[in-house]
Amino acid sequence: MNYILQGHDYRHAVEEMLLHLLPAEIPSCTVQPSGDVCVSSLTAENGVARAVARVTYAGASRECAREADITGCDVLARRRLENEIVKLSIYDALVPFLPAPPVWGSLTGVRPAKLARGMMERGMTNAEVAARLRGHFYVSKAQAALTVRAAAVALDCKAQLQPGDISMYVGIPFCPSRCAYCSFVSSSIEKSAALIPPYLDALCAEAEMTGRLLRESGQRVVTLYIGGGTPTTLSAGQLARLMGTLADAVDLSALREYTVEAGRPDTITREKLAAIAAGGATRVSINPQTMNDAVLRRIGRQHSAAQVLESFALAREAGFECINMDTIAGLDGDTPESFAQTMETLINLDPENITVHTLAIKRAADLSDKAENAAKRGMAAAMLEDAGRQLTAAGYAPYYLYRQKFTAGGFENVGWCKPGTESLYNVYMMEELQTIVSLGAGAVSKRCDPATGKITRFANPKYPTEYLGAGERIRAARMKLLAGGGANEG
Numbered sequence: 001m002n003y004i005l006q007g008h009d010y011r012h013a014v015e016e017m018l019l020h021l022l023p024a025e026i027p028s029c030t031v032q033p034s035g036d037v038c039v040s041s042l043t044a045e046n047g048v049a050r051a052v053a054r055v056t057y058a059g060a061s062r063e064c065a066r067e068a069d070i071t072g073c074d075v076l077a078r079r080r081l082e083n084e085i086v087k088l089s090i091y092d093a094l095v096p097f098l099p100a101p102p103v104w105g106s107l108t109g110v111r112p113a114k115l116a117r118g119m120m121e122r123g124m125t126n127a128e129v130a131a132r133l134r135g136h137f138y139v140s141k142a143q144a145a146l147t148v149r150a151a152a153v154a155l156d157c158k159a160q161l162q163p164g165d166i167s168m169y170v171g172i173p174f175c176p177s178r179c180a181y182c183s184f185v186s187s188s189i190e191k192s193a194a195l196i197p198p199y200l201d202a203l204c205a206e207a208e209m210t211g212r213l214l215r216e217s218g219q220r221v222v223t224l225y226i227g228g229g230t231p232t233t234l235s236a237g238q239l240a241r242l243m244g245t246l247a248d249a250v251d252l253s254a255l256r257e258y259t260v261e262a263g264r265p266d267t268i269t270r271e272k273l274a275a276i277a278a279g280g281a282t283r284v285s286i287n288p289q290t291m292n293d294a295v296l297r298r299i300g301r302q303h304s305a306a307q308v309l310e311s312f313a314l315a316r317e318a319g320f321e322c323i324n325m326d327t328i329a330g331l332d333g334d335t336p337e338s339f340a341q342t343m344e345t346l347i348n349l350d351p352e353n354i355t356v357h358t359l360a361i362k363r364a365a366d367l368s369d370k371a372e373n374a375a376k377r378g379m380a381a382a383m384l385e386d387a388g389r390q391l392t393a394a395g396y397a398p399y400y401l402y403r404q405k406f407t408a409g410g411f412e413n414v415g416w417c418k419p420g421t422e423s424l425y426n427v428y429m430m431e432e433l434q435t436i437v438s439l440g441a442g443a444v445s446k447r448c449d450p451a452t453g454k455i456t457r458f459a460n461p462k463y464p465t466e467y468l469g470a471g472e473r474i475r476a477a478r479m480k481l482l483a484g485g486g487a488n489e490g
């Protein structure tokens, strides 16, 4: 949809809201108020900011206004309030044109629980936060309840952090083959097997350099996550070398959780699981996505549901007491009945964690068919509702959540767990509770300053070929990231 700004420069807020409500239409700034258009204006008088949105859509027009008291606000607080009323005025004006309001209401961010946690930290009760999410941001009842629960878990996890605690992520951007729905930068080993040995050399060098800097700055790794891609694309020997290097180079004496993603069952062997256990990992993630063999073939996974069961048994045999299993609602060719069957099969295995994702569509243009979108939304809603029912009945509770762009029906991804088995890394990372140092190609480190809420990102080179030979550049960025230390103080 085209838009016109009058009296303000909150372009990002306007585009974000338009894309949230009309994901298939790329917003574009214009000066011509013709056709489908949103005119967003902002004025301020006597300490009151007033945002007005006039939307013309499919031949009809609607105008809505929102106001905020900005008396005594500093620049940052004023911008935050103005940003909010600009977005809400557009939401109010445009939503009546949609077949149904978004389940997340006017919230556009990927971390709704972070917003809720902020409210709790300012003294609001859980009930007040839920009411605020529903009344002010139009979040649906189910999503508000999920958010409050995730925010409460995050508060508990935050309370356990000590000054100088950080987490570490190590990325293996290789997979045995490419899944149809994947938008991650990962190379299939058919194409890039030769890159793995030099990549591992560079990764071990980065681990040694980072371990030295961490010791010098007095920061301790409390959770470690080896993810991907598919880390178990590496051989047992390569996994042993990587984990051995990490154990030698990094002070892991305060480590509370160590996860290795053994994502694809077609890469899991008894030897690799033994190497992962010997390397010190306490948690593995085995990711079936679905237990429907026809759907697995359709999405390009080269494993069967039977292999998932075998991998799970091997992981238990190797001694893993905390296992996560990922699923995706809304996969091409899946149905609510088949997804319910997937959930039942996985729950019967009794893993400690089950993560339920909603399929993210790779291209916004794929959302242009309104009838198809409505069908996808209905199907995703049915799948998620039933999954929630089954998981709750089996004793799981939601503990973290995040949103992605362009998911079927605008739904979220939720991590569920048995009591006391929350993955701390997932909570720390998703809620931006502490500094995360990330190693490997495409890895993004974040320095979190809890005193100011400021997040600073440091990205490693994106592709393995760029990453090789970038050691000096990464070292300089790592020194900057860790400079000052004690990021969790306060």
Ligand code: SF4
Pocket: 174, 175, 177, 178, 179, 181, 182, 183, 184, 186, 228, 229, 230, 263, 264
């Ligand atoms: S296993 Fe994951 S990262 Fe690898 S191709 Fe499939 S979806 Fe992408």
